[in-house]
Amino acid sequence: MALTGLQIFKLLPNTNCKKCGYPTCLAFAMKLAAGKEALDKCADATAEARAALGAASAPPISRVVIGSGPRAITVGEETVFFRHEKTFVRRPGLFRALDPRGLSAADLAARLDEWAQVRHERAGEVFQIDGVALTESNGVDVCASAAAAATQRGLPVALLAATPEGASAAAAPIKQHRPLLVPPSGAAMAPYVGVAAPLGVPLVVSAADLDALAGVAADAVKTGVTDVLLEAPGTNLRDAHRSLSLIRRGALDRIHPGLGHPVFLRVGPGELEKAVLGITKFTSVITISDAGSEAWLPLWTLRQNIYTDPQKPLQMEPAVYPVGEPDARSPLLVTTNFSLTYFIVSTELDAAGVPSHLAVVDTEGMSVLTAWSAGKFSGERVAKALREMGATERVTHKTVIIPGYAAVISGELEDALGDGWRVLTGPQEASDIAFFFRDVWASAVCAS
């Protein structure tokens, strides 16, 4: 269990020496309790204090790194059951499954090259295939060369093993790149522990139920496997959901050391729903058999949503964003930098088929109504922002459209812009933008 500020305070020297940068030991203790400072900053902390704090501050779920270099992924270290309690921190790694059997070296290389280069940009994040999950087949040695080829391209590797010998042959040459060793579901774990421990690679353990799972995980750690993941028991969504929920709850409540590890889930072809469950509910590494973007895009996007820090409003970079290919006669609209607002407005603009300039003003991520109430979307602030980002230079018609909910700022904004600028009040809801262009914009601009 985490210690409270007062419990930590009792472990500190209580000299108020200020060397840590805080006026009192109590203030520093409060920051430690909130996880915002490290004990290293206390020059006089005793060994006893360090030990007590270290044990208490050890995350309830261990940290595991898979892969090496810039594309290595880190999972685990989660601290909450509900994202609104704090945030989920380590987004799950989505690994694409590949069976290298029957692929020529050239085909394999081409495929890995393609996968390593997949990139989709969305709302400030680049979506990539996080790793490759390679099927190892008994008596076939292509897995080792495929693993080496994936590693060369910087891709983290998971080895879906058939046998301990095959797993060892594929993992040993790339052990410094930390491949994730995945035994067959429900296989006897001891032989795989015997492979993973000496190589120092992370290992997925599985069992028929949670009792047995916690047991094999604890045994694996005792036998020398430093990094363990748990395969969630259950084939249908109900059973997988039960496992995922109870593992997370048990880990946070620290009911058994064997539950304090990140969770692994296999998703077969056409099982998008299972991947959706995994991303929503606590999974850290998912192997996905489906190939197309029609499956990957929703999964990446879901991960982006679920792993967004709920305490921080989603914000867009303040700037003038083009919708379509606008020119100097195209409409200029202004809105707030709350991502959701931006997305909805730009989607509707796009759908309306009117190329336009969308100026996004820094409102610290607040929506229109909230920003206006908080004084972040006043006429003066909007005018200043429009000038600073050069929005006023983009169009010759000197007309700016403001959101309907901010109608009251129109006079103030006209005054602040001066120079013959006019303010048009747009609709309250983005869904009415098309009607606005049809009914209001055309006549407003023709009249000028």
Next chain:
Amino acid sequence: MALNLKPKTWPGGVREVVLGAGSRKPITVGGGKGLPLHTFEATFPWRPVLALEVTDINPRTWVGAVRAPWEGVLGQPAAAAQRAVTDFGADLVMLHLVGTHPDRGDRTAEEAVADVRGVLDVVSCPLIVKGPGAGAKQNDILSRVAEAASGEGLTLHSACQEDYKTLAAVAVAYGQVLVAESPIDINIAKQLNILLSEASVDIGRVLIDPLTGALGYGLEYTYSVMERMRLAALGGEPMLSCPVVCLVGEEVWKTKEAKTPAAKEPAWGPEAERGINWEVATALPLLLAGADVLVLRHPQALKRVRRQIDAWFNGAGG
């Protein structure tokens, strides 16, 4: 060392609300006594139900992928409702009177009443009726519909904090269920329910619509507000214990990702599958966050979500 996995118990739970009455075959929703879909540790007397959306006019904004299964009945609400129930297996139907909006056809209350009657005549399931959006026209339309279908237990969508009095009175007078809509805000959701109960609405006849953000468009906000509402309900908060309805289809099929054809974004994959996946990947997290009623648009999405719900409650499939 055996694990000590005690089921988590709670003092409160979600209310039960009966949708449909009179000539309708009623459906009960809500009643869950634990975290959403935690069927392994709490009782859930009723499984989540799935509605399909039909419209009074040909919905011009629907893209090809979601129009296809409705070809031939778009803008014919009775025929579409029949297809929704008989062919697509919807538990209930949402009739969206989009054409009554002054900018989208400006259909009259008489026409709206005729549409509702037409649907009631061909299906026996409960009916959700969604007006054209907040404002005087919405109140007029929904009042006339509620009066004409008095005693049918219609679910009227929706009352909001700024404008609830008319629909509150109408729901009470004609025995209808009322949807209380709040803008992804737990405090407003609670406040609106307090206002409704002060206006003599039985809170056991209310559904909460927390406002759905589609996947990629605020889903996480809806998701967390719903989780917090469920925790409040389980903790015993009476004003947040109503079942939750999410309008998934209309939000999903507005998104760029569901609408853009593969010809324009070849790297995004075929648009029909992408749109359906988008709807499924919005619907499932909302079920996990506590939705009791989902309103979908694509029958294929309904079929896939249904299979998962069945697995949850029967232990089969999946």
